[in-house]
Every structure is written in structure tokens, then in C-alpha cells.
Amino acid sequence: MNGLYYTSTMTQKVLGIDYGTTRIGLAIARGPLAEPLTTVANDAETLIKIQKIVDHEQVEKIVIGLSENQMAVKTRAFAQQLELTTKLPIEFVDETLSSYEMHHKLINHKRSIKQGSIDHLVAAQLLQDWLDTQ
Numbered sequence: 001m002n003g004l005y006y007t008s009t010m011t012q013k014v015l016g017i018d019y020g021t022t023r024i025g026l027a028i029a030r031g032p033l034a035e036p037l038t039t040v041a042n043d044a045e046t047l048i049k050i051q052k053i054v055d056h057e058q059v060e061k062i063v064i065g066l067s068e069n070q071m072a073v074k075t076r077a078f079a080q081q082l083e084l085t086t087k088l089p090i091e092f093v094d095e096t097l098s099s100y101e102m103h104h105k106l107i108n109h110k111r112s113i114k115q116g117s118i119d120h121l122v123a124a125q126l127l128q129d130w131l132d133t134q
Helices: 002-011 046-057 069-086 098-108 119-133
Strands: 014-018 023-029 034-041 061-066 090-094
Touching: 014 034, 014 046, 014 119, 023 046, 023 119, 034 046, 034 119, 046 069, 061 069, 061 119, 069 090, 090 119
Parallel strands: 014 061, 061 090
Antiparallel strands: 014 023, 023 034
């Protein structure tokens, strides 16, 4: 039974989201590995942009990183709007310090990357963490 569940979860297309008040990082899993997808501005068109990606990629589930305190409240509010828009199940994964950890990884690998372009990488890491627990 466990093997069947594992197989069906791995064939699901899952969208990973690193929510931010300015930018939102997106990642996709079409199998057992998460891939960075894109970063979108958090503006009046955000839900429309994400819905287009959901439709194009035929996403079946959404995983959103959840931080702490006030940011968690904002993330949950966004998730409610997204769930109404996409009609997809949403799960949360702990993302406390995930952006910090990604910066640290990039510095350790001597990569030069600007702040705005790591959100999709963080989303991929969050999604991969979720996949690894399934």
C-alpha cells in the first residue's frame, strides 16, 4: 500500500510557492524532483498569473511555505484566495529561515545572485522538502 501511495504522489504535478509581499517564487514538480520555475511580482495580477501556470502545467496540488508571526497570517490569507481561484488542495510546509539558508548555500557555492532572483530557488527547496516527506 505504501508503494502505491508513493508512486501516485510522485506522478502528481505540484506547484511550490515561496510567498512574499513583493515577489512570489514558484517551483514545479512533475515527478520526484522539484525544479525552480519563475518569480512573479506580488501585485493585482498575481492570482491570474498563477492560475495560468496551474492550467499550463496541469497542476494537481499546491504547496506553500509558511513562515512565522505576521508573515504567516499574510501567507494564509493569500492561500485562501489562491484556493478559491484554483480550486486545488493546498498544503503548507515550514519555511522558517528558508531564504536565509538559500543565501548561505549560494555564498558557499560562490554563486553571485541578486536578491530578487532566489525566490524560485527557495520555492524549489520548499517543494523538495515536502516531496521528500511524502
